[in-house]
Amino acid sequence: MDLLKLGYTHKQAALLVKKYRLIDYFKLPYKSVIQAKRFNNGSLPPDLSLVTKYRSFQWIYDLLTGYGNTIIRNESNLYQNKGLESGWTAMRPPLAYECVKDNFCSPHTIHQYSRDIIGFLDWVSEPWLNIRQRITLPILSSLIITGSMLTNSLMKNNNKTIWDYIPIPRCSE
Numbered sequence: 001m002d003l004l005k006l007g008y009t010h011k012q013a014a015l016l017v018k019k020y021r022l023i024d025y026f027k028l029p030y031k032s033v034i035q036a037k038r039f040n041n042g043s044l045p046p047d048l049s050l051v052t053k054y055r056s057f058q059w060i061y062d063l064l065t066g067y068g069n070t071i072i073r074n075e076s077n078l079y080q081n082k083g084l085e086s087g088w089t090a091m092r093p094p095l096a097y098e099c100v101k102d103n104f105c106s107p108h109t110i111h112q113y114s115r116d117i118i119g120f121l122d123w124v125s126e127p128w129l130n131i132r133q134r135i136t137l138p139i140l141s142s143l144i145i146t147g148s149m150l151t152n153s154l155m156k157n158n159n160k161t162i163w164d165y166i167p168i169p170r171c172s173e
C-alpha cells in the first residue's frame, strides 16, 4: 500500500509487485544476516526507515556525495568516503551520474539525487506528518469550543447549586 502513497496508481503498483499482494511487505534482498554481511564487506546494510531521525540531513548528504569521482578501496575492501570521520565505509557507492531514468527536468547529478533521497527518507520516517500537522489545529480548536460550550451549559444549570455550598463569611460584630 506504500506504493500507492508514493503516487503510483493501482495498476502501476500491481505491475511492480506482480507475484505479491499490495499488503505484503517488501522482501528482504538477503536470505540471512550472515549473507547480508558477506555481500557487504562484513557490514550489515542498515534499516534506513528512521535514518533521518538519528543522523542529520547534512551527515547523510556528506556520506552520499563523499565518494568523489575516483573510488578507492583499501586492503580491507572498504571504500574511501570524505563524508565520514573514519574516511572509509563498507557501502559501495549507491549513486552514479545519470543512474536514474526519469522524465523530470531536475539535474541528473549525485548531489541532486542525494537531496531527493534525503527528502524521501525523511518522508519515510514519518509518512503521516503532513496530515497530522494539517488536522491538529482544527481538532484542537473544535475540542476547545465544544468543551467551553459544555462547561458553560453545565455551569448555567448548576450555578445555584454550586454556589449554595460555599459558605459566605459573615462579619461577627
Ligand code: HEM
Pocket: 040, 043, 044, 045, 046, 048, 051, 055, 060, 063, 064, 088, 089, 090, 091, 092, 094, 095, 117
Ligand atoms: C541510495 C541508496 C542508499 C542510501 C541513501 C544509503 C544510506 C546509507 C547510510 C545513511 C548509511 C550509514 C548509516 C549509519 O551509519 O547510521 C549506510 C550504510 C551502509 N549501507 Fe547504504 N545506502 C544506500 C544504498 C545501499 C546499498 C544498495 C547497499 C548494499 C546493498 C548499502 C549498504 C550499506 C552498508 C553495508 C552500510 C554500512 C557501512 C559501514 O558500516 O561501513 N547501502 N547507507
